[in-house]
Amino acid sequence: MEPDFSPLDDYLDEAGADGYLVDAASDDSTQRYLSGFDAPDPFLTLYTPDGTYLLVSGLEYGRAKKEARADEVRRTAEFDAQEKRQEYGRFEAGARVNAEFLAEYDVDSVVTPRRFPLGSADALRELDILVEAESRDVVTQIRSVKQEAEIEAVREAQKANENSLAAAENLIAAADVEDGVLHYEGKPLTSERVKEEIEVTLLREGCALDETIVACGADAADPHNRGSGPLEANESIIIDIFPRNKASKYHADMTRTFCKGEPSETVREWYDLTHEALDAALDAIEPGATGEAVHDAACDVYQEAGLPTLRDDPTTETGFIHSTGHGVGLDVHELPHVSTNGDELEAGQIITIEPGLYDPEVGGVRIEDIVVVTEDGYENLTDYDVELVVE
Amino acid sequence: MEPDFSPLDDYLDEAGADGYLVDAASDDSTQRYLSGFDAPDPFLTLYTPDGTYLLVSGLEYGRAKKEARADEVRRTAEFDAQEKRQEYGRFEAGARVNAEFLAEYDVDSVVTPRRFPLGSADALRELDILVEAESRDVVTQIRSVKQEAEIEAVREAQKANENSLAAAENLIAAADVEDGVLHYEGKPLTSERVKEEIEVTLLREGCALDETIVACGADAADPHNRGSGPLEANESIIIDIFPRNKASKYHADMTRTFCKGEPSETVREWYDLTHEALDAALDAIEPGATGEAVHDAACDVYQEAGLPTLRDDPTTETGFIHSTGHGVGLDVHELPHVSTNGDELEAGQIITIEPGLYDPEVGGVRIEDIVVVTEDGYENLTDYDVELVVE
Structure with a gap:
């Protein structure tokens, strides 16, 4: 086609x-x-x-x-x-x-x-x-609607993405905690070391990336911070990976939030709420629904829980402070918008759904799946557990 | 400065x-x-x-x-x-x-x-x-002349480059020959496998690349062929690596030609001649000398040996069929030209010198160093042996 x-x-x-x-x-x-x-x-x-x-x-x-x-x-x-x-x-x-x-x-x-x-x-x-x-x-509007081969290309990149995330999670699982800091093979386990593991895994699967996010604690509270330094126990660690398959040039994109040890009560609540916002936004996806309606579904979950969102308070610096998602294809950010003023979705569009909560006092939580809009809803291209605590 | x-x-x-x-x-x-x-x-x-x-x-x-x-x-x-x-x-x-x-x-x-x-x-x-x-x-003319910090950045990228080339050479050295094909850990050693080794090494040193060349036999005879498939014994293998340091964004660039086993008499002669052309071109480098004069120095070596060059025969498809070099910096190909019509060189410019010979009947040979033009000549930023046979 x-x-x-x-x-x-x-x-x-x-x-x-x-x-x-x-x-x-x-x-x-x-x-x-x-x-x-x-x-x-x-x-x-x-x-x-x-x-x-x-x-x-x-x-x-x-x-x-x-x-x-x-x-x-x-x-x-x-x-x-x-x-x-x-x-x-x-x-x-x-x-x-x-x-x-x-x-x-x-x-x-x-x-x-x-x-x-x-x-x-x-x-x-x-x-x-x-x-x-x-x-x-x-x-760019035309290329937001994907053909079957393009969907396959994203699926393939996403498979590699999941393997690289698993490699990262395995490192965190294998780490010991010393003085509140994760250690691996006798050294502090850093954001940089985890990123290297992700990149090497992706490379062996034919994918490349310029940047990836492994952000812990206060770093995770800033959605634009790529993260650096030793990872800490009992803090949330956001891992967001958006690789490109080198042959097809198509991207994948996913995020999980992990915690080694005991997350705070607030991080636990935020995590469950974010999982709920993810499900609510996913449920809202169908051809003809607007990107704005999908964004609203996520915002509503947070708003009902009494947490600030940019939708309801354009000046807030904590809470849900970004869009719910974006299109993915040859560019990692492309049409359609899944945000305020997002237009009607069409079958064949590939989008992310990535609600999250941020506060420097607490840390950050984000869960992101990548899905394709289908004639009767959506198909989730993401196959990765949603689990906060890594043991 | x-x-x-x-x-x-x-x-x-x-x-x-x-x-x-x-x-x-x-x-x-x-x-x-x-x-x-x-x-x-x-x-x-x-x-x-x-x-x-x-x-x-x-x-x-x-x-x-x-x-x-x-x-x-x-x-x-x-x-x-x-x-x-x-x-x-x-x-x-x-x-x-x-x-x-x-x-x-x-x-x-x-x-x-x-x-x-x-x-x-x-x-x-x-x-x-x-x-x-x-x-x-x-x-682009202004940025062809590098400041000390830029030269340091290229030097750092080149160091990583040399380590990645050493990793590639080690793989070839460790390979066994079965039925004329290199084998490593029981499997044919492919161009793709060597490239992966190069990329992983670079990645661990903070460098990235989109493409690299590991081309054997007839593949090596085409300077634009990136190479694929099993590497063969007794054939020339061109490895050309041009990584970018992810932090500084500056590039390095180098090429060596290897042979596992017994190179043909022609490949041996071509290798020595190319080494001679490299030295002649390097000797011609100084501020005020034109890029064309440096190119001529390499061409002269080949011409005197009776081999065709594009300079002397614009229609030749074998022999020395590309430029002697190019500038390197934020772009892997930038000013100055080290070729016909190349302008006067200036101290601070970083250039490659990369003579080579190609013929599908024989294979390909190329040797490339990266150097900085200095007030009284040049400094070679490349520290890697020039040796054809890998044992």
Whole structure:
């Protein structure tokens, strides 16, 4: 099955443009999505209602022909890139090659992503191509709805994610407590050591990550703190892992909160409440329900328990101080919003549900599952116990 | 010591612009360099001859004030970002905030990197800010000359690189040969297994990489092939590793070619010749020598031995078919060019020297060191034996 590109066709029609043009390497997820091609240097993808066309360097040509999701792949040499470079210099030559490529498909006006490179756009304009940045998130909206192969890719990344979390939990389980601090193999068990275990496990499963969160005590009370230093007994430890599969480029995302020893009464209560908020938000998921309604379901649980939420008190610095979730795919944060002003959910969207509570006096608690919206509700892609105390 | 920004001042003067504006996350190396700040989401850096100013979200404000190389850090809330969003919508609100930020520094015309986002540029133009993409590589030229701390960062990454190469070489050394294929712990030793060893070693030293090359036999004959499958005895194995230190973001880069067993007579000759080309190119390095002259020194060795080079035969598909080197820093490929048309080298530039020979009938050979240009020549940052046969 192919994605439904009709909203892009409609948008081009409305904007009076012949095509949608991307000039980026494949680390740009819109490029990766439209081209289906993975390359480290920028190349062009032209989407038109008639087809998708790539313009790549000679170096990438053979591979692009085999791997890209394109009706046609062209190479810059076909448009005399070298000769133009001699005559016009690097920048203008590039634009002239691009303009000739567009002309092959009778395209003289394009809409682009908002982060399309200014230098390329202005140089095309000099050659009388109309270039406008899109005024809505048309393509990111389209790619929020996943095809079966994309769901499989997230499922695979999530499996690796669970294995890496298990490796982290095993380290904590195997640790001894000395003077209130976790020790492993005779040394204090640090956030850094646990992260390394997570990363090595992921790497052996074909996944990579730039950052991961292993945050204990007061660190865990700040949702943006990645955590550092020795882990303490009787404190909550938030582990949030969001790896990317290196081959598919799709992400997973999950969080568990652990405690080695005796959690405080408050952390215990927060944990149970957060588990309840997770279930309430999950129950609210179905096509047509808004991301806001799902967020509200989580907020309601906290509000009824008398705990502050950003929804009810925009100035609060403790309590539930972030969104309930977000879309996940080629980007770890993408559409849809699962928060105030979140739009209607569609079957095939992959989202996280991650309620949590934070207070520097208490610590932090967060539980996060990743799920796919289905025709009649959702399927939970997460297979990991929800248990606070690690023994 | 601060970098010498006078070429940028001169360029702004020449272009009649008040400042140089970057709108990018810190994965953009120019952003990382000018701001000195590491953040996952796009933010603004404004360079003027009077100072460098950052505009960040509230989320990053505290950290930016502590960590950024900036005379002043502002946050979007100071410019009523939320209120503007209600009134003008997300895109125009962003531009109005940016324009008010520029106005604080009396800036109404800016030059930008060529990949500055079109959406941001056009929205600023609507607000009567003059925005032009730069017509030369001014900032990338400035950042090609490294300060002492940057050289230290590359040195540190290179140390980790050498340890990861040693781990790879140890695997090959420990392997047995069965039916012409390397075996380790009872299984064929594959390119993938060696890469995993390299990555795990790097990760434990705080480095990351997206790709690495372990290419054997015919794979090694294609400089762009990353390699796959079982490694063979008596064939050349090229290992090329270019990791990035996760904290400093600076790269290292090195290559060695190994052979388990008996290399062919041709591979042996090519190896010695390539070692000679490496030494010749290194000898040519000094401030004022051009990158082209360094490239020529390597090409001359091959040419005198009767082997084809791209310099002498632009159509050759065997022999020395790439550049002698490139700059290394925040990007793994950056200025200066060490190739045909390479400009004069300057003290403080960090470059690779990586001659090599390729032919699908023979295999591939490449030896790569990373060095820093000094006042009287160069310092080699590479400390790794140059030995073909692994025993």
